[in-house]
């Protein structure tokens with residue numbers, strides 16, 4: 412009887428730990444902030460602004476090709492794991508979620524058009 416009680420306690424403890432771990436993982440996966448960018452007139456948001464981000468935060472970039480004529484754009488972040496992908500047609504968008512590293516300065520660019528893009532700066536906490 413004692414053995415069964417001990418096993419039961421152990422099983423409950425393991426289940427509790429697994430539940431807690433799963434819960435924490437779920438929180439870490441969700442983006443904390445969405446940054447929307449419009450690609451038009453060969454720029455991001457008209458002025459290729461410098462973007463400021465916080466160490467460790469999860470950022471979802473939503474990048475939309477808003478050109479009125481048939482101009483294709485492509486999005487990447489140099490130095491982060493966000494490479495060029497298929498070019499976006501007008502009206503198409505790409506969503507990328509990244510975890511911001513502790514420090515650094517990165518660049519978001521259009522792979523197709525040199526000069527189209529800006530800085531992504533990680534600000535100290």
Ligand SMILES: [Cu+2]
Pocket residue numbers: 453483484485521522523524527
């Ligand atoms: Cu472009």
